Amino acid sequence: MDSKKKPGHTKDEILHDHNHDGVDRRGFLKCMAWAGTGAFCVMQGGVLKSYSMSRIAEMNPAEMTGELSFAQISDSHMGFNKAANPDVAATLKAAVDKVNALATPPEFLLHTGDISHLSKPEEFDTVEQILKSASAKDVFYVPGEHDVLNDDGKSYLERFAKGSHGAGWYSFDKKGVHFVGLVNVMNLKAGGLGSLGSEQLEWLEKDVKHLKSSTPVVVFAHIPLWTVYPDWGWGTEDSAQALAYLKKFGSVTVLNGHIHQIMQKVEGNVTFHTACSTAFPQPKPGEAPSPGPMKVPAEQLRSVLGITDVNYVRGQHALAVVDSTLA
Amino acid sequence: MRRSVLIAGLAAIAVISAGGIVGGRKSLAAGAQTKTASTAEVKIDNFSFGPTAITVAAGTTVTWINRDDIPHTVVSNDKVFKSKVLDTDEKFSYTFSKPGEYPYFCSIHPKMTGKVVVQ
8 A cells, every 4th residue: 555656635635544443523524525526535444535536637546446346326317307407318418428438437337216207117218228328238226216106116126126125125246346235215104214124124134144244345225324414304214224234344335326416424334425416416404495406507517417436446445436527 | 464364365265274264164354254165275395395284174175286396295194195296286186074183294205294184
């Protein structure tokens, strides 16, 4: 690690050292990068470094590339046509272009839900059609609440999650990394948050039980698996139980969508990250009467939409999470 | 304040808000309105139901209308009624024939809750 180029200390740099319990709260708060600013995070051996996107050019490419690269897109809301973005197909296409232009081509895509706006077949069709132009051919989905509106998610399951368990949860392995797709948008209770439910939690416990604790784990789900802002329902009521099953792992990366903005938090061995939408931004927690679509001047729209690129370096247990806007 | 609101709203429909006068009863203060109120409206706006709680007479048809840019649903906690998903400006109506309390929520955004009290 010493041989790697270390960025100079500037106000943009944030260092967390979990192994030595040196988590810096001020740095932690600064790491909650907002949409449009962009952040780049590298986790190596439990140490997470985060830099603003503006400094990526100064970094050693070896820190950003690895043996496994994938990209996350989220909240494409196909079918949405209101003032906040009258053409969500165009911005999804721009997101695919952005993915295709990444220096390290991603092997596959994760879509963390709200594929459609109203669960309509033609909305799903359009997204599938647009994603066909991605250089990465495999897309792994989890549903958002907008994808399971009318039929308890049956059409979603048939189309996007064949062979999955329950309401659409599943896991798979790629180059030594264990991926878990969870569903937290079904059977929501009045007044409550996102929910995984006991059946899925039992499955998760079994799914990760036999893995070595050195296995890097990536969990992806639509609603954040940490409590971002409960007043707006931005959290999952039983996520603590899920995270308890992941405690033994040295490296856990949680990727979510739903809140249409970048947020990041580190808690012990777990890095939580939410992605931008490809469709429209939502306000920062509590900074508007409701979490409804936020209208920004047309020329600014693409600067608040984006994609997330993730790289894993074997041996270094590193997962680098890079957000880029569509601007 | 409530009285003036009630008078203003009388020409349209006898919408009875929480703590207001039960539809169907004579509202002398508001004028010679003796007809049984048969409809009431709840607006969905800014991720909330307004009014959050309404009190109506048995037989009243309550209509919810979605004024948000985002779809919502109206789902009874006790599975008495359930709307399909309501996109912007779409409506859902349900006629309450039996007295009782009917708490409901948006199944997409469960933090959104409301209540219909039928007398």
